[in-house]
Every structure is written in C-alpha cells, then in structure tokens.
Amino acid sequence: MAKKWVYLFNEVEKAEAYAGSWDGVRGLLGGKGANLAEMTRIGVPVPPFFTVTTEGCNAYIAEGNQFPEGMWDQMLEALRGIEEKAEKKFGDPKNPLLVSCRSGAKFSMPGMMDTVLNVGLNDETAAGMVELTGNERFVYDSYRRLISMFGSVVLGIDDEKFEEVLDEMKAEKGVKVDTGLNAAALKDLVEKFKVVVKENKGFDFPQNPLDQMRLATEAVFGSWNSPRAIAYRKRSNISDKLGTAVNICTMVFGNMGDDSGTGVAFTRDPQTGDPTMFGEYLLNAQGEDVVAGIRNANPIIQMKDELPEAYHQFMDITANLENHYRDMQDVEFTIERGRLWMLQTRNGKRTAKAAVKIAVDMVNQGLISKEEAIKRVETDHVDTLLHPQFNLATLNEAKKTGRFFVKGVNASPGAAVGRAYFDADLTEAKAKEGEAAIMVRPFTKPDDVHGMLASKGILTTEGGATSHAAVVARQFGVPCVVGASNAKIDMNKREITCNDVVIKEGDWISVDGTTGEVYLGQIDVVAPSLEEQVELLTLLTWADEICATEGIRTSVNGSPTRGLQVWANADYPADARRARSYGAQGIGLCRTEHMFFEPERLPTVQAFILAKDEETRTTKINDLLPYQRSDFYGLFEAMTGLPVIIRLIDPPLHEFMPSEEEVFEEVITMRVKGETKGLAEKEELLAAIRSMHESNPMMGLRGVRLSIAMPALVEMQVRAIFEAAAEAKLNGFEPKPEVMIPLTGTVNELKWIQPRLLRIAKDVMAEKGVEFEYKFGTMIEIPRAAVTASEIAEMAEFFSFGTNDLTQMTYGYSRDDAERAFLVTYVEQGILAVNPFQELDREGVGKLMDMAVRDGRSSRPNLEVGICGEHGGNPPSIEFCHMVGNNYVSCSPFRVPVARLAAAHAALAHRK
Amino acid sequence: MAKKWVYLFNEVEKAEAYAGSWDGVRGLLGGKGANLAEMTRIGVPVPPFFTVTTEGCNAYIAEGNQFPEGMWDQMLEALRGIEEKAEKKFGDPKNPLLVSCRSGAKFSMPGMMDTVLNVGLNDETAAGMVELTGNERFVYDSYRRLISMFGSVVLGIDDEKFEEVLDEMKAEKGVKVDTGLNAAALKDLVEKFKVVVKENKGFDFPQNPLDQMRLATEAVFGSWNSPRAIAYRKRSNISDKLGTAVNICTMVFGNMGDDSGTGVAFTRDPQTGDPTMFGEYLLNAQGEDVVAGIRNANPIIQMKDELPEAYHQFMDITANLENHYRDMQDVEFTIERGRLWMLQTRNGKRTAKAAVKIAVDMVNQGLISKEEAIKRVETDHVDTLLHPQFNLATLNEAKKTGRFFVKGVNASPGAAVGRAYFDADLTEAKAKEGEAAIMVRPFTKPDDVHGMLASKGILTTEGGATSHAAVVARQFGVPCVVGASNAKIDMNKREITCNDVVIKEGDWISVDGTTGEVYLGQIDVVAPSLEEQVELLTLLTWADEICATEGIRTSVNGSPTRGLQVWANADYPADARRARSYGAQGIGLCRTEHMFFEPERLPTVQAFILAKDEETRTTKINDLLPYQRSDFYGLFEAMTGLPVIIRLIDPPLHEFMPSEEEVFEEVITMRVKGETKGLAEKEELLAAIRSMHESNPMMGLRGVRLSIAMPALVEMQVRAIFEAAAEAKLNGFEPKPEVMIPLTGTVNELKWIQPRLLRIAKDVMAEKGVEFEYKFGTMIEIPRAAVTASEIAEMAEFFSFGTNDLTQMTYGYSRDDAERAFLVTYVEQGILAVNPFQELDREGVGKLMDMAVRDGRSSRPNLEVGICGEHGGNPPSIEFCHMVGNNYVSCSPFRVPVARLAAAHAALAHRK
Secondary structure (H helix, E strand, O other): OOOOOEEEOOOHHHHHHHHOOHHHHHHHHHHHHHHHHHHHHOOOOOOOEEEEOHHHHHHHHHOOOOOOOOHHHHHHHHHHHHHHHHOOEEOOOOOEEOEEEEEEEOOOOOOOOOEEEEEOOOHHHHHHHHHHHOOHHHHHHHHHHHHHHHHHHHOOOOHHHHHHHHHHHHHHHOOOOHHHOOHHHHHHHHHHHHHHHHHHHOOOOOOOHHHHHHHHHHHHHHHOOOHHHHHHHHHHOOOOOOOEEEEEEEOOOOOOOOOOEEEEEEOOOOOOOOOOOEEEEEEOOOHHHHHHOOOOOEEOOHHHHHOHHHHHHHHHHHHHHHHHHOOOEEEEEEEEOOEEEEEEEEEOOOOHHHHHHHHHHHHHOOOOOHHHHHHHOOHHHHHHHHOOEEOHHHHHHHHHOOOEEEEOEEEEOOEEEEEEEOOHHHHHHHHHOOOOEEEEEOOOOHHHHHHHHHOOEEEEOOOOOOOHHHHHHHHHOOOEEEOOOOOEEEOOOOEEEEOOEEEEOOOEEEEEOOOOEEEEOOOOEEOOOOOOOHHHHHHHHHHHHHHHHHOOEEOOOOOEEOOOEEEEEOOOHHHHHHHHHOOOOOEEEEEOHHHHOOOOOHHHHHHHHHOOOHHHHHHHHHHHHHHHHHHHHHHHHHOOOOEEEEEOOOOOHHHHOOOHHHHHHHHHHHHHHOOOOOHHHHHHHHHHHHHOOOOOHHHOOOOHHHHHHOHHHHHHHHHHHHHHHHHHHHOOOOOEEEEEEOOOOOHHHHHHHHHHHHHHHHHHHHHHOOOOOOEEEEEEOOHHHHHOHHHHHHHOOEEEEOHHHHHHHHHOOOOOOHHHHHHHHHHHOOOOOOOOOOOOOOOOHHHHHHHHHHHHHHHOOOOEEEEOOHHHHOHHHHHHHHHHOOOEEEEOHHHHHHHHHHHHHHHHHOOO | OOOOOEEEOOOHHHHHHHHOOHHHHHHHHHHHHHHHHHHHHOOOOOOOEEEEOHHHHHHHHHOOOOOOOOHHHHHHHHHHHHHHHHOOEEOOOOOEEOEEEEEEEOOOOOOOOOEEEEEOOOHHHHHHHHHHHOOHHHHHHHHHHHHHHHHHHHOOOOHHHHHHHHHHHHHHHOOOOHHHOOHHHHHHHHHHHHHHHHHHHOOOOOOOHHHHHHHHHHHHHHHOOOHHHHHHHHHHOOOOOOOEEEEEEEOOOOOOOOOOEEEEEEOOOOOOOOOOOEEEEEEOOOHHHHHHOOOOOEEOOHHHHHOHHHHHHHHHHHHHHHHHHOOOEEEEEEEEOOEEEEEEEEEOOOOHHHHHHHHHHHHHOOOOOHHHHHHHOOHHHHHHHHOOEEOHHHHHHHHHOOOEEEEOEEEEOOEEEEEEEOOHHHHHHHHHOOOOEEEEEOOOOHHHHHHHHHOOEEEEOOOOOOOHHHHHHHHHOOOEEEOOOOOEEEOOOOEEEEOOEEEEOOOEEEEEOOOOEEEEOOOOEEOOOHHHOHHHHHHHHHHHHHHHHHOOEEOOOOOEEOOOEEEEEOOOHHHHHHHHHOOOOOEEEEEOHHHHOOOOOHHHHHHHHHOOOHHHHHHHHHHHHHHHHHHHHHHHHHOOOOEEEEEOOOOOHHHHOOOHHHHHHHHHHHHHHOOOOOHHHHHHHHHHHHHOOOOOHHHOOOOHHHHHHOHHHHHHHHHHHHHHHHHHHHOOOOOEEEEEEOOOOOHHHHHHHHHHHHHHHHHHHHHHOOOOOOEEEEEEOOHHHHHOHHHHHHHOOEEEEOHHHHHHHHHOOOOOOHHHHHHHHHHHOOOOOOOOOOOOOOOOHHHHHHHHHHHHHHHOOOOEEEEOOHHHHOHHHHHHHHHHOOOEEEEOHHHHHHHHHHHHHHHHHOOO
16 A cells, blocks of 8 residues: 555644654644644634645655655545535636645745645636636636746746736736736736747646646655755755655635735734734735735734624634644734635744743743743844844945945954944043944954953954954953954054945944944944843743753762853953843852953063062062952952852963064164164063063963962962952951862872962961851863863862863864964864854863763762853853753853853753 | 791791792892892802891881880890801800891892991900901901991991091001001900990990890881981882881801902893803902902902812802892802802893893893893883993093083983084084084074984074974984073074083084083094894894784774884985884884975975965975975885885974064064165065964964865875885885874864875876775874764774874973973972873873774774874883784884884783
C-alpha cells in the first residue's frame, strides 16, 4: 500500500498519530496546513482543504520531480472530500469548485515560495460561475488572474509579458488602475492572456482543472529549491531537508458584494502589546486589495457596523484562537456573502515592547505560565528595550535623502546624535560645555577613556568588536560603531571622509551602535528607561525566580549548585548603583587600573614606575592609598550585603607611560635640530619606556607576575580594600570584599602572593577591630590555570573566568590584532562559525572551562565560579556557563537585564 | 622488645631480610655501612665493625636527641662482637681496641658530616699501646689527634684553639710540619690539648672509652642536621628524612712500619675508562697523608715491589669487588703489619669518556647487560663528549691570571675562541678571510643568521635560553652565551665592557657555552668528533635497539606503538646529512622561512609582500619556486628512504621587512632636515611596515592564518616540495615528504587549505608521472588544537607538537620577553621548578599533549605523533614524550645522540 501523502481537512488526528507531536504535525503538514487543520478540528470555519505533505515534496524531489506512488490518487480522493463538504464540484460548470494551491513549510518563509489562486477556472466553469453569481466582472477578473499567475508561476513565462498586455488594455480603455476595467474588457483580457501563453509556450492554457491542480502542485514543490528559497533558508538556518507542503484550499471570495469582505488582524497590538484587536478590513474586496493598499483599508471596528453578525463571530473566533494557541494570533479572514471564513492563523510577529507586555499580560490572565512567558521573550527584545533608538520615521527620511554616511561594526548598541570631535580632550571639553559630542578616532587607547565617557557616542575607523573602543563602550553603555574602514580620518585636517563626503570637526553626526550605521546630521532619538517598563521589570523578577528554582544543577561532588546569578562588571560606585538597580546580585569585576588613569593620579603612578629607589617608590605608592580606599568605599556602600570582586592591578606598567613613538620622535627631532635643553631627560624617559617594551605585552609582565615582581603595589591595594571595607562596616554597611588575583598560571604564584595579602587583610581587620566576610580568589584566564585547576583551587576560594584572555590564549589570537588581521575573514569563510570573542567557543575554550570547574570543585567542593569576560553578557555564552555549573555570570551593568533573561532561558532549557 | 638499632659486621642478611632489598639495606645501614657489610659477607678482609642504623638516627632526633630504648645496650653488645673478632678489648690497656666513629648516609654527602678516629685511646690505653707496639711516637700522635678531633667535632671547641697550641709547639721545637715532632713532643702536646679541653669546656677530656663512643655517636647523629648538611641535601635533592647511620669500626694503622701502608684506587682509569688499576699508595703512612698530599704518593704498582703479597691480594680483591658490584670501584685500603684491610668500596665517579668506555667494555666482558650499560651512561655525558671543550690546564691558568670576563646564560654548549666582531656582516667577512670570529651583539635577529653561522661562537648581553640567539645557536651547534647582562656593548665605540675591562673589536675572546663563562684572550680548545668515539657509537646503537624493542607502548586503541625514534630539525641538506650521520631516523622539522632570508632571495620576498597587484605578486612568487625546489631536493637526497617533514611558511610577514624603528628614524630625520628626495618612498615603506604592525605578533597573522589569507605562497611551496620529490624519485632516491601546516587552531583551517594543497601534490605527481609516499599533517602548538585534537586528526595524518609555542600559549608567557621579565625570578623563587621553555611542563602543557595524543588517535588510530619544539632534545621532556606515546622526538642534529640515549632511558624506565 502506498504511503499516506495527503491529509484531508478533518484528518489532523491521523497526522498527529503519525507525526507523534504537534511539532511533528507542523513538520508534516507545514505551518499553514497544520493550523488550518487545527482550526477545523476546533470548529473554526475554514474553507474545505487538503494538504499534500512535506514528505510528498521530498519524495517528489528525490524521484527526479515525479509524484511518488499513490500521491495523485490520494489527491483526487481528497478533492472529492472537499467537493462533498463545499457542496461544489471541481470542473463542474454548474457549480464549480475553485481552489487555491499554496505552499506552506514548517517554518514561515514569507514570499519565498509559490502560490496559485483560482485553480479550477476555465472557459466552461467561468461561464457557469457567471450564471451562478451574476457577476461577470468578478469572474473574468478571477480568470485573467489565474492565467497570468499560472502562466508566470507554473509555466515560467515572464511576468512582464502579461503586464504589457494589461497596460495596453488600460491605455486602450483610458483607465489607470485595474479596477477601472469593466467585465467586457476583462473578458477580452482573458483571451489576450491565452494568446500570451500560446505564443510563449507553444501550447494552450490548460483548460482541464485537474491538469491545473497537478501542474500548480508541481510548481509549488519546485519552488522549494528556487535559488531565493535556498538563500533564505541558508540565512535563516532552516534545513534544506524539510520540504514544503502544498495546501489545496477551497476559494472563498470577499468581493462578492456588500455582504462580503476581507481582512487581516492581530489579536493584540503588535506594536505596543495592548490587548485590543488590531487589524484592517475592507468591504467587498479581496485579500490582495488589503495588502496592495489599492484602497485604504478600514480599522476592524468598522466591521461591527457593516457586518455585525460576522464581526461578533470573528471576535469570538479570534478570542477562541488566542486561548487555544495561548499566544497573540495573526489571522486572515474572508466573508463571502455574509459567511465568515478563517483563512489563516499563526502566532503574530511583534515588537520587543509588545513581546514583553503580551507575555506578562498572558501570565496575569492565566493563559500561560511564567516559564512560558520567559521563553517567549527573546534576549534581543530586552536589549532593544534598553537602548536609545532612532525614531523610525526620521531615520527613513534620512535614508531617502541620502544622509547615510558609512557602515562599520555595531560594537555597542544604541543610537546617539552629536557633533563630531576628533580627540578625547576636545570631546570632554565640549561635553562639559553642554554639547552633545561624538568622539571620532582611528582607534582608542586607555588614556582616551575620559573622552569616551563624556561622549554621546563613539565612531572609530579601525578595530573590531572587541577592540578597546568596543569593550569600553559596551562597558559604559555608550553607543559605538568601530572599524568603519571605508571612511578615512585625516587628523591634520580634522575631518573624516567616505566616498568624497566629508564630515568636519563640529559637524552633526548620528551614530547607530545597534546597526553599525552612521548618518550625516541629526536623527531623532527615543530613549527608554528600565524603571518605566513595568512589564519588563516583572518579567525579569520571574526570570530571577526561575534561575533560583529551576537553575539548580548537580555539582561534581553530587551536591546541588544554586541557580545562575547575574553580577555586573563595575569600576565606579555610579556603575555599581546602576548595576544594582538593573538587578545585579554582586560585582563580578572591579578593574582597579582605571582608577590609576585619572588625570590627578597618573603623574603619581608614573613617578612610582620610574622611581629609582625604594623610598621614592614607597612614598608614591602611599600617595595612591587614599584614592584607592575612597574608590572602594563607594563600591561597598553601593553594594552593601552583596559580594564585590576587586581585581588587583592587571595591565603591564608601560600602559601607564607616554607612547614610545611620540617620545622617540621628540628625541630624534631634538637631536637633528641640535637642541640640547631637556634632551637628556627625554632620552632617559625614552630609555625607561623602551626597557618596559615587550614583544607580546599580552603575554608579558602583568597580572600576578607584576605583583610578584613588585608586591608593594598590590599590598597597598589590599590595604585600601580592607580599610575601605572596615570603614563601611563601621558605618553600618555590610561589605563583602572578594580579592581577585589576575593571570594566575601556576598555584605557586598564589602560594607566593596570597599569604602576604591575607596577612594585610587580617592586620587591617585587627587594627580597625571589625570582622566581615571576605574571599581570596583568582581569574582563570591562562589555559594552564584551567588545566591545573584542582591545584589552583587549593588556594583560590573562587574562580572567575576571564574569557577574553582565555579565548586569546586558547586560540592564540591577539585580541588587539586578530579581528583586523583575519578574524572577519575567518567568520566570512565559515572557518569560524562565530567570532569567539563575542560568543564563547564551546568546543575549545569551553572544554577548558568545563575541566576547570570539575577539577576545581574536586578539590574545593564549594568553589565559587563565575565569568567576568565580555562573554558574560552574551546569551549563548550564558547558557554555556549554566551548563558547566557557574554560580554567576558578570557583565556590563547595561547587559544585566539581558543576562537575567538569558540565565532563565538556560535554566529552563536544561532543567532536569 | 626493643627495635633492632644495631647490625654487626656479619648481619647483612638480617638487614636485607628487614629492609627487603639491597636499596633498602643501603637506606638502613647507609652506603658505607652496607658496603662494609657486603664486603664482609663475600670474604673481603674488613676490620670488624658494627653499624647503628639510620632509623636509630631518626629516632634519636625524634626523641629530642636521646638514644632510643635499647640502642646503647645493642651498641655495647655489638662492641663485644667486634672485640671478639678483633681479639682486642675496648679500653683494655693490655690489648686495647681502638675504633673510628664514621657517618654514612644512604647517598654520599662527602665532607658534610662528622667522623672521629682513634676512639678508645686514653692515658691508660695509650700507655698499653706503647708497650704493645713499641712505637711511642705513633701512639701519642694518634692520641693527640683524637683529643683535637673529639674536641672540635664532639665538644664543639673551635679548631683554632688546638691549631694555636700545635703551632706554638712546632715553633718551640723549630719544626715546620707535624711529622717533625718527636714522641716526647707529641706526648707533651697531648697534655696541652687536654688543657685546651678543660679550659674551654670546664671538664676533662673523657677518659672513659665508652663515654667517647657514646658522645662521638651523638655528634655524628647531630651532624645530620648541621646547616651545611641541610644546605647540601637541598641542593642535591636528598630527603631530610633519610638520616645517617654511624659505623663503629676497628682502627687499623698503615703507619706501623715498613710492613704497613695505605692507599686509594679506582679499578679502572676514571679519566679514560681504560681497564687498568689507577691509584696511589704510600708505605708506612695513614690514609690522611695520601689525601693531604703531605708526602708524594706513589702509583699503586710500586706496592708490587714493596709489599708483593699484599699487592697480589689487593689485586684479587679489587677484581673480585668489580665483578661483585659489576661496576668500576673506588676503594680505600690499609696494610697493617703486612695484613691488608679494605676500608671502603663504592662505585667510582668518572668522566663522560670513561663512563661510556667502561659501560661498553663491561658489556663486552659479559659483566653487565646492554640495558645496564645504557642506564649507567648519563645524557650529560654524551652531551659533553660532543662539544669542544677548553683544555682544563689552560682554563685554570686563565682563571688564575684574572682573565675571567663575564658570565651569562649557557645557551648552546661547547667552547669557542676567536676575535670579537660586533655585527653579522663583519663576522661573516672576517670568517671568509679565514679568521676565527666570535659574534658579539646585544641580541640577534633572523637577518643576523649568516653571521651566526659563520662564527665560532656567539655572545649576547640580552635574552635568555630561548632567545633567538640561543635557539639558532643550539640548532647549528654554535657555542653561545646569552644574556651576559653585566657587560654593556657600545655599538658606537664597538666595544664591550664589564667591570671596566674593555674588549674592543678584533680582540681575542674565549666563550664557553657549556658553562656560560667568557674569558679574555685565547684558551686551548679540545674538539671531539662522534665518528672517532667508537664506544659511544656502539652504545648509541644499543640505545636504538632498546628503543625499538623495549620502547613499545600500548596505544589508546590497544594496539602497540613502536618505540620512540629520534629525528632531527634541519633546514638545509648539510644539516640533514649531519643529522643522519648522528643517527637521526627522519627530519621532524624543516623550517622553510630561513630559505627566504638569504640575501639573494630577500628582495624578491619583500617585493612580493609589498606588491600592489596580483600580477606582481604572482611573478614574485614564481621567482621563488626554483630556489625552494632545489632546497628541498637536497633534503630528499640526503634523507632518502626516511621521512622529511617540511613546515609551510610560519612567521608573520613583517619579519621579512626592515625594522620600523630604523625607517621611522630615517623619515623623521629627512623631514626635520627638510630633505624631500626619496622621502615619499620612505614614507610609503614606513606606512607599509606599520600596516603590518601587530600588538602581539606571536598571536597574529602567521602560520596557517597567513596561508589562508594568501594561499599563493604555500601553494608555491607545496609545488616546490612535490616537484623536488618527483625529481629525486626519478633520480633513484626514495623521497618521503610530509607537509606540515603550522599554527592550526581549528580543523576548519585544515579543511580550507589542505584540499587545495593536496590537489597540487596530485597534479605534480601526475605531471611527472611518479608516485611516492607522502603525508599532510599539522603542528599542535595552539592549546585549542590540543583540546580539539580528535577533530583535527580527521584531517591531519600526523601531529607534531610545537612545544615552544604550546608552552607560550598555555602559560601565556611571551618567549621573547618572559625570561628577561620574570621567568628567571620565578625559577629562583621556586614558583617554577624549571624554566618550562627548557624542560616540558608535564602538569600543564604535558596534560594538553596527553589529551591530544589520546583524542587524536581515537579518531585516527595510526596517527603519527612527534615533537619538534626545543624540548625534543631535553632528556626529561623526551621521557615524557615516550610516556604519552609519541612516535618520535625531533631535535637539533647535534642533540640527536643525546636524544637517542634519553629515548632508551625512557624505554627502560617505563617498560612493562
């Protein structure tokens, strides 16, 4: 017996029995077919139809574009089923059944595959329909549409051949739009279209309705492998093996008089999420009229007056559908002579704002659970809701008027508008004067940070998504576009040029860090705030609950690990406060070196570095202590009751010095000019800077290596931390300092430095007479640390994965160079699926992390494990952190809401 | 019942039964005690003795310097055993027994612990001995020695107190040496020494022999924890827990007349290994006279005339001992009144040359097996035998005359003498003129290599053991001292200065790369050759046999992996020939980039890099093809029948360009001077060089990344390889090319590049109409490659561990900077046990290697695995390579013999 290739409208249970699940039914019948069948099952009026399965499509393709055994017979039998239900007969001039032949794959591929309407019309049935309806214009309009659609879609005749004839006819009749043509003209057009078919194909337009149906079905199958469909699937990660179903569906007509109509609607507002029906409808019209905008559609409420009975039925049905599918529905319907037919239903697309509101509202209505609400909101939704955006209308206007300037890498989301300034000092100065300033640089360095912080947005022409500019911008939530390499900056002229368009210093510029696009002039910006987004706040609270309850994982030693928390990377009290208000449950990384770059401190830092004797060095270090103490005090105050991880100084000393190139140029210039005054000092400075030069500074004297070479600096830092914490405690706060030692590669480094630091911690607590919780731990950012984690955990009370460096070392990719040099190419050529600095590499870096967590907890079962690299705010990376058993992820304060949702997604995806 | 703390001379079986093995006996009785007992057992005449065990020592220390229960009683009983055997009685004036009280730990610690001789002498027994021997001078000489030795060693009186008294006595008697004092003077001295004891300690010198024995025993126990003994053990890696035994041994005297004598001897010549007795002896003398050199000792053969009976007995006994211990013995003996006593035997120390000769001779004599011979020769022995060395006499002379100049890091072993030249070109020019030239530079770069190759030796003031200079020098076997940072080079004056001593260009200088020492002027050099060292060649052949038979390991999939082979790193045919003559079984690494640095080729390479269009680029690449082909042809010829691994180009392009700093200086100078001619070209060159600049070039655009960015270069290389191999095959050689792709981090890199290269390989073979074996494989030098080895092995037919880079990335240590910046400090402070660039880090890097071999063979069971990093010539690293299942190690040709022995050692140490 042949396989079952065809399912009639009332066979959804059979399909479910065969496919095993609703997802299976969607796979078998396609999304459209499955929903039509489901609507039929629950009593919604759907025009009778049958579906040829996706398996049929695959079999057709596999057999070299031949219908597999039994398919045609099953279609014919199903057609009889439709005829019976519709009480019409396919090809019968007396009472003809017309059908549409529509594609419908498992996943929606809008506009990518073919559809043929009005199948079943020929000279005889057309004549019959005229008799039945008395509407000759309607019938020949339908017939000429069939011939042109069939001609182009099924027979492959160029669209334009029909368009030309139509245009001639309109010219002849002196009308501008199709609707101006009367019945006679349309009947004439039918004949002319038949000629087009004959001339182009050498045969007549098929008059046999069964031939029409067969050929249309083959055309839909064939459209699965059209180049544009293949390209779409590749882009959308849809498998080529799914195939499309074909739905043969009774035609109904909304253009049969003033008792007919058609419309599309969303059961809730897809822009705002408000629970009011949102849609358009037209009396006496066909669906395509609504879509084409030939006539202005009316709001759906107008139907209440014009077709009250159908309206109430429609409202009942859509409410029923929303309840049934437990989601906002996007429906199409037609009223034929007072009778309502639902032609399609599917979960409606929506904006970020609507997604959140609908999800929360539906929980409150008891329609869905909190878990479902969490699952339905995407992390990108949350991200979008938190960043300023360009007003769409003004953006479109800007595009139309040629104000697009350049596109770079979208490094930090959000839109910003300001005047372009080409250095950090000027940017800061202008910002202090109250100007909106956009900092434009070839690239940025640590001593540009004050300008970056003062700016509304940042644009660089070099660097990639993990360049300094990108990382700092994300950290501080400043919109940023980097690597706009088509543009060139001329620092002498102080201007940036792209395709001969020049932006001079002080010109207005609009930067969209979400898309990477840059525009000339000003575009309106809409700026949201988290506090006002009540539904989002509610949703995130649920996300936290789910993490805490569903996120529990079994640890290596069999005991449960509590759910994933979200902490934040924050260097300053203001960041910490923001992080806390965004729901951070701790500070996962406070970088102390930023504190050294501040203008009032940097000279002291440089004097310390250049000190020739121990006494000067000690003096300079002690000068830094009060600054550091007050930095830390503010953090403990802001984060009272929550852990604050402070990383001891990490970067190599030369980062605090002037650039070698600049000083070298000064020295050579002085030498060539014969200037001697101050030359010796300059030469000495140059020699000092050169003595710090490293071929590969990323793998050089930094982190714990620097601390071992020069323990006085970190001893000062630990004293500052514990003095600040003690003071906070005495003032009634609850400090929880965690001291993090960076760049550990062997446990012996910790054995050397940690006892020295611990002694200071204890000394300070004894001096101040207070006690509080504290921890000493380390970054895991060197592959060897991951590989020897069980030893390292003997000293470290916590691990924090520094996945930026860990990725760097594991791949041997220099973060400063790789994107420019080859990473972009690698991603383009598919050598890398994604940029591993943006999304954690599970196979390589992730394997080391997994080893580290297991081995670390094997020697210290209650080891606290987190991540503080850039990946801590990236949803797929957060999921992986959940999988390996992290206690928390730490990310930029602005990413905290996103991370909270991502953590909940991970908890739900991996619950036992 | 008390534990057995004391073993009598005839109780070696009891000791063995208790300790379980001969090693255990040595642990229990100490080396000296065990050998004395063993000699007793096999009938060698040894003065009666007993041994207090090391356990006794530990118990004594553990109980707060108290003899443990039963020890003293057991000592008294053992003393009775000695008395019986010696037929003398301790403390009996009629027939007094004198004993020595000697330390003796498991491992020899020469001079570190205490010994007291002549114990048992007091006023009464001295008088009795005078009667017995009629030799008053001998008796009081012995007595005064006891008092001063006991006084200083046991009672802790400053040596000098006795010296002063002795000096006064000599002055009084008008004699210069002790032997000038007659019996009366010595008797007087005894009384004066007693006064010294009384004055310094407040009590009399103990007259009771048992008190003497007890106190001497305690002193020896106590000396185990003397500061110098502790320091020695720390230095020699000897456990503090072993303790020392105490040997109470009947005194015999070689100074009792012309029928007495004493001597020390080696059973074979410890310098040359020749099988002739080598030693010294003195008639009528005590052992210390031989050692102190007061009288000129005679060759042992003189004993044949003077004491023929004892001589023959001695020759028999030593032959017997050598057979018994199956090794060359270092013995001490005394003849007392015609009776021969053996006082000590132990395996003798020997030179490298002797070690090899003795081992091979003993195999030929049937005394030991080949395995034992292999085990007895150390890899350092082989290393020493292969490098030129300073003649010891002239070296000592140089030291005495203040010609020591500076000490640096011993980067490449061997001694070299020549004139100092301060740049590569001059070094090469002078060498071509026939001068012996030593190249002296602050550091070296790839374009210095021609000078380095022409030089006899290299001295740098910067860089560590893995700096460019060090690596290249080792590769080419040029003696090299690096990082002699106490010396400063003035390139303007062209001189090097250390402590105000100046070496000017052209001055003679002697460089010892084995010790790191540098001397002024010329020191004679002795230059060995492998071919002439017949025994070494024999030994290495045995080593290879052992690797092949005993080195078989079980692979991951259960099948056996053949024993470890030794291959060599060789870039040129001459290196390959040398490697083969040294026993290399393949080329594990041919670096192709060196071929690009040659003066005639570099301009073409630079033109290729700077090419602005594809046509120029292609032309330049094609210009390089014939050079490369002939390079490779020579390798295949030299290595016919053996595999040759050729690594495709690895370094970043900027390494082929002039230095940025130099060009920058030229540009600025021209700008400041207002020179315009040629400025634009210079600026363009500078811009080009700067565009190649990378912040961390070691992790940048190099290796396979460069090949993917610019496949034409490696496509040319593969064509050159296969054209050369085809030509070699057609000329009757048997080429086995293996193409190695460097710096792989993801299998997708191989999937991208390998098929392109494979196609070229097949094309060439088809063009030439020949077939030969070949492989495509990759370096494993990126941690991610090790972690994802199973995927990488799906493409790669072989792995070669690039442990230089793998160590670099795993630790995050930049090889160019780390040693200078912190590695030396880390090793000094014990944070690292060894420099991981010299000896493979088993816990970290090694763990990744182990994973890579297992995972790689899990997807490709016959995966060929080797190592081509610097570690391939380091014995502990070679052992690890054996343990993880490598097929071969590859090292510098000069290290091949060392590696062959190390591989055999590993095979024996880990055989099942």
